[in-house]
Each structure stands twice: as C-alpha cells, then as structure tokens.
Amino acid sequence: MPLADDDTVATIGDGGRRVWLYPLKVWGRYVTARTLFGWALFAVLxxxxxxxxxxxxxxxxxxxxxxxxxxxxxxxxxxxxxxxxLFGSFIFSVFLFTALLGRVWCGWACPQTVFLEGIIRPIEQLIEGPPSQRKRLDAAPWTVSKIWKKGLKLAAFLVVAGAISTTVVAYFIGREGIFEAQADPFSHPVATSIFIALTAVLMFDFTWFREQVCIVACPYGRFQSVLMDADSLTIAYDTGRGEPRGKPRDPNAGDCIDCKKCVQVCPTGIDIRKGVQMECINCTACIDACDSIMDKLGRERGLIRYTSENALATGQVRLLRPRVILYALVLVAIGTGFATALTLRQPVEIAMTRPPGEPFTVRPDGRLQNLMRLRIANKGAEPRTFTASVAAPEGGDLFAPVAEMTVGPDAVGQFPVLLIRNAAGPQRTPFVIRVRGDGGFEGTVEATFIAPPPAAEGGE
Ligand code: SF4
Ligand code: SF4
Structure with missing residues (x-):
C-alpha cells in the first residue's frame, strides 16, 4: 500500500526505491553568506x-x-x-550552539554541507546544467555527449575527493610524508590505504549518497532534538501569516501562494510548510527562495525565517533559558581551566625512570650505585642544555656520563645517570634530583634508590 505523503521521506519512493533529487539553485542573502562562510572554513581546513x-x-x-x-x-x-x-569545549559548544541556534552547524559548518552545496552541486550544474536539464540527461539514453558529461563530472569529483583526502592524510603524516606517499605509495602503506579508502567514500557520497548522509547516517541529526527546545532558533514557516494558501489576488488567502519554490530548492526534498522536520539541515535555501517570491509580490520578507516555535506562537524570543545558562557556565569553566593550564604549563618536563636490569651495583670504592634514566622533554622552540645534581639526601651523589645534556626544540632526550650512596643505610632511600637548564629553568624530580636488603640479625 503506498504511504501517505506525510508518512515517508521525500527521497524514498514506492517499495523503498531511492528518489533522486534535483534541487534548484537559489541565491539570496543567506545562501551567499553561508557559501562565503563555508568557503572560508574550507580554506582554513x-x-x-x-x-x-x-x-x-x-x-x-x-x-x-x-x-x-x-x-x-x-x-x-x-x-x-x-x-x-579541547574535546570538552567542542562538545559543550555543540550543546550551547544547538540549544541557542538549532542546527546551525549542519547548515553553516558541517563539511558534508560545505562540500556538497558549496563545491559538488555547483560543479554538477556547470557541467550538466540546471535541474530540469540534469533530469532529462539522466533519463536520456547513453550517447557520446552524455558519456562525455558524466565522465567529466566524475573526473572533477575525483579531483575534489583526492584533494580532500590528501589534506586529511597530511594532517597525520605531514606534507613531506604525503609527497613521499604520492611519489611511492608503498613508502607509507597505512596512509596510502587511508587515502584510497577516504577518496572512495567521498566519491560514493558525491556521486550517490548525498543528502542520505544527513537523513539516515548522521547521528547528530538524531540527537539534536534532545538538545533543542521550543525556544531554539530554527528555520520555520510562519503558518499564521502564510495560511490559507491561495492566489496572490485572493483577499482571503494568506501570504503563501503555494508556488512550491521552497520545496524545489530544498536539498533534502522536504516541505518546510509541514513544520520542523528531522531532515531539515537548516541550509537557508528555502528562506532565500521564499524571500525572492515575497519581493516579487511586494510583501514583507520572512514568511520562512529563522525563528523558534515559541516565537512563532507567542511572538516572544527567549534566549536565556536554564539549559543555555548551564552550557555557557560549563564552557566558561572549561575555557578558564584551559587558560589556567596553559599559563601554568612547564616548558620543560622531567621524569626519572629505571631501566631494566640489576637495580644496584657495588662501586670499586664500596659505595652502591643505581643506574637510572633521566627523561627531559623540551617543549620550547630553542634547544636547551641541562645539568643534574642531587638535592637530597645528604651524602647522596650523582654521576652523569653526559655532563651537559642538550635537548633539541620540541624533542625528548633520555640520559643515563648514576645515583650513588654509601652502602650502609635503609633498603630504599628517596632521592631528589635537581635539574637546571638554559633560560633559567630549574626543576626537581624524585627517584627511589634501591639497596640490598639489610642482613638478617644473627644471620650467617
Ligand atoms: S516559497 Fe513561500 S510562497 Fe512559495 S510555496 Fe514556499 S512558502 Fe509559499
Ligand atoms: S527545509 Fe529549508 S532549510 Fe531545511 S533543508 Fe530544506 S531548504 Fe534547507
């Protein structure tokens, strides 16, 4: 039995068949701003x-x-x-922005929307023409012209997918690594595999999956409803102003002339006039489409606009709600914690570890020694040279085969040191090692000196 119009999504047809969408391209203040913002984000990434x-x-x-x-x-x-x-601030920023601005992430910053709407669809339109032409081309038999257009489009998509994958892999192996991998794919087998897999996934997305990512695959689309409330900003149709729909000259009709332009431009194929829907990615195309109609009719813009359910019902915009205040406070706390941690961050980190092997040996002079390893992480941009000495206990000694330990910028050095103590004494003695370095650095690190167990009283 066919489903009622309201019971299904626009991209699923009879028997679960995929319905291919041909959204109309629209330009207006929101789409222009969103495109510029997306390109700026894309450029930074x-x-x-x-x-x-x-x-x-x-x-x-x-x-x-x-x-x-x-x-x-x-x-x-x-x-x-x-x-x-950073992770905590990202999570709570998503919470805060969703509570305040709804799915602003989906429409303005999500890579899926930025790539698909800002790059892929414009390329498609450039090669295959506007939606009506593309629809005819898809339905037409294969000809040289169709093969040429489809081939050119696939090649262009491949260039975009390859550029994105190259950049993503460069995030992990650096630009030298990516050049090496591209000159010799077997020099970085993992990176090459990720590059191929990611390019394949992007091609699948660009050529076929498209809006299905938002409708069926993206988890954010599912849980955003619990982050939003009736005061969250969303893109909505003003039913009170638009209904009943009718001809422009009908004095009893609302402002909606039922031209369906808002539906034709929607990349997920929905009719915003049916209310806020999960498939809506807040791409703003329907706002600009409807505004262009209102302009032509000489009516006020904003029949479809950024608003909230409560603002539509009561005319009241309520920004400060308990959840918004809570998310903002948590974000401020995380930001303060981050700033404090950065301020207190030590440019050098020192640690003492014990390499495997004998915990102690007896020196020719009868004293005991423990071989230890001093680990120095230099987080600065300049090389630093360090020296180490014993701060405690009294009578403890230290011998560093590398007396002046130099660690390069942004590097970690590991140096053997010998802790020395008289043979008489407890089995375990805490040592405090003082490390001094360039730039006035001074720090201490603790280590436990291990001696043989004392001979049992009365023992042989
Ligand atoms: S674009 Fe505006 S006027 Fe046209 S159908 Fe949509 S809401 Fe109605
Ligand atoms: S309903 Fe409007 S904002 Fe939502 S996805 Fe469709 S065109 Fe974009």
Whole structure:
C-alpha cells in the first residue's frame, strides 16, 4: 500500500526505491553568506597542514611521535589533559550552539554541507546544467555527449575527493610524508590505504549518497532534538501569516501562494510548510527562495525565517533559558581551566625512570650505585642544555656520563645517570634530583634508590 505523503521521506519512493533529487539553485542573502562562510572554513581546513606556524605545520596530529600541533601550540602525549579541554569545549559548544541556534552547524559548518552545496552541486550544474536539464540527461539514453558529461563530472569529483583526502592524510603524516606517499605509495602503506579508502567514500557520497548522509547516517541529526527546545532558533514557516494558501489576488488567502519554490530548492526534498522536520539541515535555501517570491509580490520578507516555535506562537524570543545558562557556565569553566593550564604549563618536563636490569651495583670504592634514566622533554622552540645534581639526601651523589645534556626544540632526550650512596643505610632511600637548564629553568624530580636488603640479625 503506498504511504501517505506525510508518512515517508521525500527521497524514498514506492517499495523503498531511492528518489533522486534535483534541487534548484537559489541565491539570496543567506545562501551567499553561508557559501562565503563555508568557503572560508574550507580554506582554513585545507591550508592548515600546508602552512607553518612556529616552525611546525599549523595543524598536524603526528601520532608516531606523539605530538599534536595546533596553530602554534605543541602538545605532547603527556599533555593529554589539554586535548580533554579541547574535546570538552567542542562538545559543550555543540550543546550551547544547538540549544541557542538549532542546527546551525549542519547548515553553516558541517563539511558534508560545505562540500556538497558549496563545491559538488555547483560543479554538477556547470557541467550538466540546471535541474530540469540534469533530469532529462539522466533519463536520456547513453550517447557520446552524455558519456562525455558524466565522465567529466566524475573526473572533477575525483579531483575534489583526492584533494580532500590528501589534506586529511597530511594532517597525520605531514606534507613531506604525503609527497613521499604520492611519489611511492608503498613508502607509507597505512596512509596510502587511508587515502584510497577516504577518496572512495567521498566519491560514493558525491556521486550517490548525498543528502542520505544527513537523513539516515548522521547521528547528530538524531540527537539534536534532545538538545533543542521550543525556544531554539530554527528555520520555520510562519503558518499564521502564510495560511490559507491561495492566489496572490485572493483577499482571503494568506501570504503563501503555494508556488512550491521552497520545496524545489530544498536539498533534502522536504516541505518546510509541514513544520520542523528531522531532515531539515537548516541550509537557508528555502528562506532565500521564499524571500525572492515575497519581493516579487511586494510583501514583507520572512514568511520562512529563522525563528523558534515559541516565537512563532507567542511572538516572544527567549534566549536565556536554564539549559543555555548551564552550557555557557560549563564552557566558561572549561575555557578558564584551559587558560589556567596553559599559563601554568612547564616548558620543560622531567621524569626519572629505571631501566631494566640489576637495580644496584657495588662501586670499586664500596659505595652502591643505581643506574637510572633521566627523561627531559623540551617543549620550547630553542634547544636547551641541562645539568643534574642531587638535592637530597645528604651524602647522596650523582654521576652523569653526559655532563651537559642538550635537548633539541620540541624533542625528548633520555640520559643515563648514576645515583650513588654509601652502602650502609635503609633498603630504599628517596632521592631528589635537581635539574637546571638554559633560560633559567630549574626543576626537581624524585627517584627511589634501591639497596640490598639489610642482613638478617644473627644471620650467617
Ligand atoms: S516559497 Fe513561500 S510562497 Fe512559495 S510555496 Fe514556499 S512558502 Fe509559499
Ligand atoms: S527545509 Fe529549508 S532549510 Fe531545511 S533543508 Fe530544506 S531548504 Fe534547507
């Protein structure tokens, strides 16, 4: 039995068949602003791994060396807490922005929308023409002209997918790595595999899956309803003003002339006049489409507009609600914590570890020694030289085969040191090692000196 119009989504036809959409391209103040914003975002994301900030790629996640470069900030594996701050601020920003502005992420910043609406559909329109022409071309038998157009479109999509995949892989192996991988794919087998897989996924998305990502695959579209409330901003049709629909000259009709332009431009194929729907990605196309009609009719713009359910019903806009205040407070707390952690961040980190093997040996002079390893992480942009000495206990000694330990910028050095103590004494003695370095650095690190167990009283 065929489903009623309201019981199904526009891209699913009889028997579950995919209905291909041919959304009409519309330009207006919102679509223009959104496109410019998307391109700016796209440009930042695309150039970040290729430009240097502070001697490193602006953004790079160097997993083998356990370094993360974020616009001049270098994070080491020991800085995982900073990543937690960043992750926490991302999550709560999504919460806050969704509660306030609804699905603004989907329409303005999501890579799927930016790539599809800002690059892929314009390329398609350039090669195959406007929607009516594309529809005819798809239905037409294969001819040389159709093969040429489809081939050219696929080649253009492949260039875009390849450029995006190259950039994504460059985020992890750097630009030198990506050049090496492209010159010799077997030199970076994992990166090459990711590049091929990502390009294939993007081609699948660009050529076929498209709006289905938002409708069936994206989890954010599903859980955003719990983050929104009746006061969250959304794109909605003003039923009170638009209904009943009718001819422009009908004195009893509302402002909607039922031209369906808002439906024709919708990339997910929905009719916004049926109310707020999960498939709506807040792309603003229907606002501009309807505004163009209102302009022609000499009526006020905004029959479809950014508003909220409550604002439509009561005329009241309520920005400050408990959930908004709560999310904002959490974000401020995370931001303060992040700023404090960055301010207190040590440019050098020191640690003492014990290599495997004998915990102690007896020196020729009868004293005991423990071989330890001093680990120094230099997080600065200049090389630093360090020296180590014993701060405690009294009578403890230290011998460093490398007396002046130099660690390069953004590098970790590991140096053997010998802790020395008289043979008489407890089995375990806490040692405090003082490390001094260039730039006035001074820090201490603790280590436990291990001696043989004292001989049992009365023993042989
Ligand atoms: S574009 Fe405006 S006038 Fe036309 S159908 Fe949609 S809401 Fe009605
Ligand atoms: S209903 Fe309007 S805002 Fe929502 S996806 Fe369709 S065109 Fe975009």
């Amino acid at each position: 695309l150039i970040a791994p290729w430009i240097d900030v502070g001697g490193h790629p602006a953004m790079m996640f160097d997993i083998p060396r356990r370094r993360f470069y974020l616009w001049g900030l270098t994070l080491f594996a020991t800085d995982a807490n900073y990543l937690l701050f």
